[in-house]
Each structure stands twice: as structure tokens, then as C-alpha cells.
Amino acid sequence: MEVLLLTLALLLLISLLEVFFSARSEQKLTRTATNLSLLAISATLNTALLGAVVVSLPILLRDAGVGVLVVLPVPIWLTWIVGFVALDLFAYVWHRLSHQVQWLWRLHAVHHADPHLDVSTVVRAHPIHGMLTVIAAALFAAAMGFPPELLLWYQIVSTLVSLSHHTDLAWLQPRWDRRLSTVFCTPAVHRVHHSQHAAHHDSNYGGVLSLWDRWFGSYVADSPDAEIRFGIASLAKHRASNLLISLWLPVLLGKTKKAPEERL
Numbered sequence: 001m002e003v004l005l006l007t008l009a010l011l012l013l014i015s016l017l018e019v020f021f022s023a024r025s026e027q028k029l030t031r032t033a034t035n036l037s038l039l040a041i042s043a044t045l046n047t048a049l050l051g052a053v054v055v056s057l058p059i060l061l062r063d064a065g066v067g068v069l070v071v072l073p074v075p076i077w078l079t080w081i082v083g084f085v086a087l088d089l090f091a092y093v094w095h096r097l098s099h100q101v102q103w104l105w106r107l108h109a110v111h112h113a114d115p116h117l118d119v120s121t122v123v124r125a126h127p128i129h130g131m132l133t134v135i136a137a138a139l140f141a142a143a144m145g146f147p148p149e150l151l152l153w154y155q156i157v158s159t160l161v162s163l164s165h166h167t168d169l170a171w172l173q174p175r176w177d178r179r180l181s182t183v184f185c186t187p188a189v190h191r192v193h194h195s196q197h198a199a200h201h202d203s204n205y206g207g208v209l210s211l212w213d214r215w216f217g218s219y220v221a222d223s224p225d226a227e228i229r230f231g232i233a234s235l236a237k238h239r240a241s242n243l244l245i246s247l248w249l250p251v252l253l254g255k256t257k258k259a260p261e262e263r264l
Contacts, residue, residue, distance in 0.1 A: 039123035042130035058141035067145015091207035106250035113240035115231040165190035
């Protein structure tokens with residue numbers, strides 16, 4: 001709940017800033033309303049169907065002495081370092097699977113279907129994909145035996161970084177973006193991931209750290225002079241900014257014949 005409230009507060013603040021200082025894309029009320037509606041549906045379903053059981057699972061198992069970092073004699077400071085890195089690696093793997101596993105991609109494509117990139121895009125996700133993400137993350141955290149405080153802090157850090165990825169504000173100078181991108185995922189690195197071109201949107205999966213993309217061969221450098229077209233070209237005619245169509249996009253994507261450059 002803390003992370004959700006933080007996300008909503010920052011979304012409101014950054015959205016207001018984007019209205020006056022937008023760097024690239026135009027603000028559209030229907031897009032923002034649709035993206036926030038998807039967040040509301042996901043939050044409601046996660047609470048109603050998953051509830052405290054899935055969220056509390058890692059805590060209950062850790063208290064019961066279950067988990068890799070519980071069994072091994074690891075000092076608490078090392079647990080936090082290893083845990084944070086492991087959570088970020090999990091986020092990378094899950095994100096990459098969401099592009100490479102066909103049925104997961106149809107769900108995750110709702111996020112990529114946004115024809116513009118701004119801070120509201122960060123919460124644009126299909127509710128089913130959101131639920132699967134929560135379940136997968138909870139199972140991973142339970143198996144590893146992460147402290148609940150670590151989970152909360154990683155969620156806060158990853159939320160802040162993700163908001164910075166998607167904002168339409170030119171808040172980071174290009175030279176600093178290039179320097180930071182050697183280790184961290186920066187706005188320039190992530191905007192490549194939202195390109196319509198398959199070679200680009202099937203890259204740069206990292207959440208907080210860009211090291212995973214560099215080490216596992218999925219890193220694509222940003223070209224500052226190149227204009228990136230956001231969204232999914234084959235879905236452009238379906239008005240992806242509409243809420244009902246956004247919820248139905250996984251089915252539409254299954255019926256749409258992809259262009260060669262969009263195939264996974």
C-alpha cells in the first residue's frame with residue numbers, strides 16, 4: 001500500500017510538470033485516464049484475488065525458517081546487498097520472459113502499446129500480467145528468504161527508477177545519462193525499449209541495473225539523434241488509448257499478423 005500511495009503521489013506531481021515542461025510527447029487526457037484506470041483495476045484485483053496471502057507468503061516462510069538466505073549463515077548487511085541484486089536480476093529475467101514467451105508477451109504488450117511515453121505509461125499494464133508478476137515475485141522472495149524490509153525498499157527504489165524511465169521530462173543531461181548507463185538503467189536506455197522496432201523493444205530489459213543487459217547480450221545503446229516511434233505499429237489502428245481495447249489487446253494481438261520487424 002505504501003508503494004501504491006507513493007506511486008500515485010509522484011505520478012500526479014510529475015504529470016503536472018510534464019504539462020508545462022514536456023520534452024517530446026503531448027499530454028493526452030484519454031491516455032492518462034486509461035493508464036490510471038488500468039492501475040486501479042490491477043490494484044483491485046490483486047487485493048481481492050491475491051490479498052494478503054501471496055503478499056505475506058515470503059514473511060511467513062522466513063519466520064518459519066524457510067529460504068536460502070535464512071538457512072545460510074549470511075550476515076544481515078550481506079543479505080541486503082545480495083537480496084537487492086537478486087531481486088533486480090529476477091526483475092530482468094521476468095521482463096525478458098514477458099517478451100520472449102508468446103502468451104506473456106500478449107499481456108505485456110499492453111504496456112508497449114502506448115503510442116506516447118510519459119510518466120503515466122509506467123502504470124499501464126494488463127491486470128492479468130500484473131497479477132502474474134506479483135505471484136512470481138512472491139514465490140521468488142519466499143524461496144530466497146528475503147527480509148520484508150528489503151522487499152519494501154526494493155519496491156520503492158525500483159518504482160522511483162521506473163518513474164524516471166518513463167517521464168517525458170528531460171531531467172538528465174545526455175553526458176550524465178551516458179555515464180550512469182554503464183551501471184544503471186537511465187531514461188535514454190529505457191526509451192529504446194519502447195521503440196516500435198523489434199530489435200529495440202526486445203532489448204534493455206533491466207529495472208535498476210543495466211549490467212544484466214550488458215552481461216546477457218540484450219543491451220542496445222541509445223542514439224541521441226534518432227527519433228524513436230513508440231508503441232506497436234500493428235496495433236495502431238486499434239486505438240490502444242481506449243480502456244476496453246487495452247484490456248482486449250492480448251486477444252487482438254493474437255489475431256493480428258505481425259510485420260516482419262515486429263516478430264519476436
